[in-house]
Amino acid sequence: MNLSCSENQTSIKEFILLGFENIKQEKSFLFILFLTMYTICLLGNLLIIAVVLLNQALHTPMYFFLGNLSFLDVCYISVTVPKMLADICVESPSISFMGCAAQMYFLVTLVGTEGFLLASMALDRFFAICRPLSYTQFMNKWTCLQMATISWICGLLNASLHTTLTFHLSYCRTNGISHFFCDIPPLLSISCSDTSVNEVALFTAGVFVGLSPFCFTLVSYAFILHAILSNQQKRQGHKAISTCVSHLAVVILFYGSGIFTYFRPTSSYSLERDQLVGVLYNILTPTLNPLIYSLRNKEVKLGMRRLMTFHYVPSLVR
Incomplete structure (x- = not known):
């Protein structure tokens, strides 16, 4: 192992990724599975982006x-899966120190950004269903652009904090990471430094970047549900529920796995259990997102059919 340690400093050139260490016989199956899910994710999300961009009727908040969420999911899964596919094909997968820092930085950025984007989508549904007369006033193009920009800035700032704190630790005991990729909990679990500051920062940032958008989303949907069940909204209740079910399914899937991963002490980290959760929120969630939205959304399905039949080609030529 490329590891040396002095009294106050650690010199590490690379980390060894131990996620595939105990599943050597299933590597071929995992390669095919991950590659298939990665392909589905790319095709599904890029298709949604194309449909939203090309269909004027879908140029709404x-x-x-x-579209932002689909772009984020493409970046999200591309941060980890290509490296995982390459690691399956080698005996001792590793990642450089700087490569590990970069992977974790982008991963944490995208996780944080997605939480705020999901909250923004909940706010959009709140105004559309509970305050329809004020919808165009509050949810205009400038407001949507600001909300998306703030989401990305918050994600970047959150990642900068955690990456700086994590990679200023010393790693003296081992450079083996019990995971498929570089993430905060497995890195903290192998550090020989005091990680109490990191754990406090992880929990505190989790409250503001993770829990706050989650609670905001839940409160928004509580108002939405009340409006749907009220006498004034009964006629439009079925349509309103249909537009919200997809978003709620994505929210539950994303936050369920994220809370389990980041809202617990590093002493409870488990290789087998957390590998499954890692696959869930890094591969399964972005893969299912386009399927969930397209299957539950008539406008998206219609746009996809028009795109598949090259309906937009004449307008593009003009």
């Missing part, structure tokens, strides 16, 4: 945020 809801689909603006959906």
Whole structure:
């Protein structure tokens, strides 16, 4: 192992990724599975982005945020899966110190940004269903652009904090990471430094970057549900529920795995259990997002059919 340690300093050239260490016989199956899910994710999300961009009827706040979410999911899964596919094909997968820092930085950025984007989508549904007369006033193009920009800035700042704190630690005991990729909990678990500051920062940032958008989303949907069940909204209740179910399914899937990963002490980290959760929120969630939205959304399905039949080609030529 490329590891040396002095009294106050650690010199590490690379980390060894131990995620595939105990599943050597299933590597071929995992390679095919991950590659298939990665392909589905790319095709599904890029298709949604194309549909939103090319269909004028979908140039609305809801689909603006959906396009942003699809772009984020493409970046999200591309940060980890290509490296995982390459690691399956080698005996001792490793990643350089700077490569590990970069992977974790982009991963944490995208996780944080997605939470705020999902909250923005909940706010859009709140105004559309609970305050329809004020919808165009509050959810205009400038407001949507500001909300998306703030989401990305918050994600970047959150990642800068955690990456700086994590990679200023000393790693004296081992350079083996019990995971498929570089993430905060497995790195903290192998550090020989005091990680109490990191854990406090992880929990505190998790409250503001993770829990706050989650609670905001839940409160928004509580108002939405009340409006749907009220006498004034009964006629439009079925349509309103249909537009919200997809978003709620994505929120539950994303936050369920994220809370389990980041809201617990590093002493409870488990290789087998957390590998499954890692696959869930890094591969399964961005893969299912386009399927969930397209299957539950008539406008997206219609746009996809028009795109597949080259309906937009004449307008593009003109």
